[in-house]
Each structure stands twice: as C-alpha cells, then as structure tokens.
Amino acid sequence: MADNLVTKIFKEHMAGGSLEPGEEVALRIDQTLLQDATGTMACLQFERMGVDRVRVPFAVQYVDHNIIQLDHKNPDDHRFLQAFAARYGIHYSRPGNGICHYLHVERFARPGATLIGADSHTTSSGALGSIAIGAGGLDVALVMAGQPFQTPAPKVVGVELTGELSDWVTPKDVILELLRRRGVRGGLNRIFEFYGEGVATIDVTGRTTICNMIAELGATTGIFPSDERTREWLEAQQRPDDFVELAADEGASYDEHEHIALDELEPLIAKPHSPGNVVKVEEVAGTKAAQVCIGSSVNSGFDDLAVAAAVLRDQIVYPGLVMTVTPGSRQILDSIARTGVYSDLVLAGARMLEPVCGPCVGMGQAPPSDSVSVRTFNRNFPGRSGTMNDHVYLTTPTVAAATALKGVITDPRELGDYPELPKAPANPEVDDRQILDPAPPEEAEGIEIPRGPNIKPPPEAPELPESLECTVTIVVGDDISTGDLAPDGVEVMAYRSNIPEIARFTFRRFDPEYHEKAQRMAPGFIVGGHNYGQGSSREHAALAPLHLGIRAVLAKSFARIHRRNLISQGILPLRFRDEDDYERFEQGQRWELPEIRERLERGDEEVPLRSEGGEDVTLLAEFSPREREILLSGGVLRMLRRKGEGQPEGTERVSGEAER
Secondary structure (H helix, E strand, O other): OOOOHHHHHHHHHEEEEOOOOOOEEEEOOOEEEEEHHHHHHHHHHHHOOOOOOOOOOEEEEEOOOOOOOOOOHHHHHHHHHHHHHHHHOOEEEOOOOEOHHHHHHHHOOOOOOEEEEOOHHHHHHHHHOOEEEEOOHHHHHHHHOOOOEEEEOOEEEEEEEEOOOOOOOOHHHHHHHHHHHHOOOOOEOEEEEEEOHHHHHOOHHHHHHHHHHHHHHOEOEEEOOEOHHHHHHHHHOOOHHHOOOEOOOOOOOOOEEEEEEHHHOOOEEEOOOOOOOEEEHHHOOOOEOOEEEEOOOOOOOHHHHHHHHHHHOOOOOOOOOEEEEOOOEHHHHHHHHHHOHHHHHHHHOOEEOOOOOHHHHOOOOOOOOOOEEEEOOOOOOOOOOOOOOOEEEEOOHHHHHHHHHHOEOOOHHHHOOOOOOOOOOOOOOOOOOOEEOOOOHHHHOOOOOOOOOOOOOOEOOOOOOOOEEEEEEEEOOOOOEHHHHOOOOHHHHOOOOOHHHHHHHOOOOOOOOHHHHHHHHOOEEEEEOOOEOEOOOOOHHHHHHHHOOEEEEEEOOEOHHHHHHHHHOOOEEEEEOOHHHHHHOOOOOEEEEOOHHHHHHOOOOEEEEEEOOOOEEEEEOOOOHHHHHHHHHOOHHHHHHHOOOOOOOOOEOOOHHHHO
C-alpha cells in the first residue's frame, strides 16, 4: 500500500496504539525542545518524576524569549536552566544565539526524525522532513523522562504545489493563502504534507516559514519531503550525514486535498486581530503605518532580510515610521554583516535587534497607542505586541519593506522590477560554541541548581470528586487565545516561573479583577466559544486557572494543544452537545456535574450539567481511556505518583476546592 510521508514516519516511530482515524498512537521521540518561557516550569515538573537523566536521544534548551533583564527574574531563570541542562543531560543554547525554531532547523532538525517541543511553532522543523509537534511543557517533560508521545492519529492533508512564485510573492504567501481558505480552525487534528513539482522551487528557509505558521491553522504540524533542497541546506550547515531522501510513495493517498498554484498567488496580508483574517494587500493598500517589524522565527532568514535591505538601499525608512529587524540566529547575523545587508539596513534607519524572539512576543518594541504595526510575524492577537489597543497586520518581507519605504501599506509590485539580492554566503559561519554540552553523567550529580525567589513549584489539582459543583467565573467568546489566559509582554512573561503571580493577569483584557473574582468563586468553571485556547503551547494558560480554582472549561470547541494541557493538569475540557446552550450561561451561576467521577470511569461520552433550578445541559466528554485516567487522578503528575512512577516533592496546593 502506498503511504504518504506522514504515515511512513509515524509507522517507523510507533510505540503502540493505532493509526486508525480517531484512535491514539504512541510515538517514539528522537528530539525534544524547550525554550526559556516554557522551560523552567517543564523542568520543575520533570524533577517531580524522579528521573536522574533525560531518556530521549537528544534534548535542547534554548533561551530566546524572556531575554529582557529588567530585574532578577529572567536572569535567575536562565541561571537555573543552564545548571538544570548540565545536570540532566540537555544541551543549552545561550541567550542571543538564535530563535529556537530557526536555530533548530539550522543545527539539529533532520529528515525522518520526530521532535516534540514546548512551543507551538516547533512545527518549523517540518521544513527538513521532521514530524515536529508543539506541546505543553509537561508533555515534553514526560518525553524527556522516556515516555512515548501519545496523540490522536491525525488526518493528513495533501497540499499540492505547482508552478513557481512570481517576483515580490514569497513562501509566506503560501501559508497566508491556506489561512485565507481555512481560517484558524481549519487544521485541527490535521497534518499538512506538501508535495508536487512546485516544492522544489521553495528552499528550506521558505519551507520553514510555511511550517512555522502551519500552527496558526490549529494544525498538529506540517511537513515537506527531504529532497535536493534539503541536501543543499544540510551540506551548507556542515551536516551532510543527516541527509536522507524522503518522500511519499507514488500514488499515496490523503484524507483531504488542497492545491496551490504558486504562479497565481498575489501578495497577501492578515488584518487585525487574527492570522486567519487574510486579504490581498491591494485591499488595504494606503493604510498609514506607524511601525514595521521584519524578522521573528517565521521570516528571519537571509533572503527575508536581504530583500528589505535591497528595497531600502540608498533610501531611508519613512520619517513617520519606526522599523525593526530581527535576524533568526547568530549565523544569519554574521551572514548579513558579511554581505552588506546589515549596513544597508542600518543606513536606511532600521533598528537592528539581536537574534531573539523580541517584539514577536511583546518583548520590547511595542507600537504606539491605537496605531498600525505591519509585521512579518506569525500572530496578531489583540495586545500581543505589548500595546493593548494595537492594530497588527501580518505579511511578507516584501510587503513590509515596501511599507517601510512608503509609510503606508504598499503592494510591493508597485515598486517595479524585483531588486537584485546579494547571495547568501555559500559556506555560512557555522559555530556551535554558544550551544553548551551537558555535563557527563559522572560529574552531573555534583551540580547545584540555583533557584531564585521568583521560581515557584507548579500547582496540582486534587483528584476528581464524585460530583463537581462549581460557579461560572467568566463567559468569553470565540478564539480565546492562550495569551488572554497568560499574556505576552515584558511585564507578565517574567512571571512564567511563578504561577501565583502570573495568575493575577488571567483574562486581564476582559476583566482586570478576574483574578480576585475567580478565587472568591472557587471552585469554578470557565465558559467559552469556538477554538478556546488557540495560539501558544504555554501550559501557563492551564496552570494559572488551576491555581485560581478552575476545575472545568465548557466550550463549543478547543484548540488542540490547550485541550491537552487542560487534561494534563486535571482540568476537564467539555464541549457543548448543543452549541446554543452556550447562551444559557452567565457569571455567578452555580452548576453541578453530578456523579462525574462514575460517569468518566465507565466511559460515558455524554454527561449532564445541572443548574440550581434543576435544568440539564448535555456536555460531550470525548476522552480516550488514557485521558480519563489522567482526569480521574487529578492530572498527569498525580497519576504517575499513584502508579509509583514518580515521587513529587513540594507540591503546591490549589486555591478553592483543593484547600477545602
């Protein structure tokens, strides 16, 4: 039987389960990825499992998110992570070395490998033919402890690419076109596999852009075949031995199909406040911009920055606008310095930033109040930039460069002929000295791991009671992001190691007093619309509500990673059978899940929710046997402890019912 590429790699890594649609499959994992905003909490949870050394072939910890050192918090985290990595067998990429997703493609991703990362944009490594999946920190900790990654067998969407991109049109337009067609919910429980004669016309940097933003579809991941473009990349990265040719079998079938004629694409842009709000650039051309930001993990390769430099050569950034540029890695920084790209950008007036996530996660360079910022980033959720009333547009480097020159959103085709770009160095400066090896096992036990005062142990939920009576703490709408639950930005992200403090910012955008209200109402429910928990993999979006006493979330539908994180932390994610029932809920109402423990134990897929007046709403409890066991135990860590697979220490009690 002819297999697609996804199925071939899954079969090679199966440790159990089934590839039948809807069934769970257990995958053996080759690599794990942590970054500093998720890493500390993942490491603290790994410690609780009592494992002496990571049990995955390769693990790496990057520092690229929380890099602004306003006080002790972020530096303390970095010091903790470096010592932890040395102690437990994890490679450590130092601050300033590069953005984790771009850097991982440069140095570690390889064809046919499996990668689980505590960041939703881990999917970037699909550019090299890896199955690369974003997950919560606890999921990654479990894999580091030697457990397989268990996931529902996904549908595979075959995306056929034909033709070749026109001048001024870029690989970013490919993923924007998929988002235009499908929106931010159109990839749930799906992997997008790219094939066709157009694939060979897109280099690895362009493929990285596409695979990075595949996460915005809500997809599990995306993947390209490993071909001659892959070989070229790995040879330039001095990793020729990592190359293996991989592609779908001839005649392979897919669950769904998309076809994109590359030569028919036009410059595209996502309007505020969703990556799925995509239109042709010409529809918003002329919109005044106050800021242009080029770079981030999705568009920070050599050509991305070189085209901006070429557009601005011998010109200046429009006087009423500020422009920033972020290289993806130290290697890219060296390349643009050696080829004159850096000096062209500096002379034009661009602000050059270090190779870190930076403004993409609200880490500085926030736009002015109530203004338009045009960015080559991957997300434009409200307030993510650091400015609460921002208007962020997502687009390509060519559109961003044209906008920086003109001061208004501009279709780059208006600039005339495509400029001649300098060629990237054939042999880039490959230097891994900023990636520190872990200590050998015989030295590791003597390493002391320093813990600053901001590093607090994560909370745990209690076991699920026989019945669960809770108060509705808030009712929110569709497409609630994890940034609404645990916001981005300098102020909040410094508390990623301190759940009690970060919980104070939960739902701040909707209700600045939510933190106090939720604690008074605990135990509580959250009621949401469609795609609840979209965006980042940050498990803080589950841990903070857990600290506030939230025991269940009732929604029309859930984003994949956030649903996993809720279950892992012992919070029930339940869907409305009848979506119209959503309208019946108001803040302050009391509802009960009667006999919920017994119903989960016997495998009921529908459970009643009863109001104080005796009226019922039917909820869907669509859980696998493994997920039911986790929820009954009160989360993964409690389940492991009950099985004798870990001895957690210093467990923090949870507000609300856990303290009663």
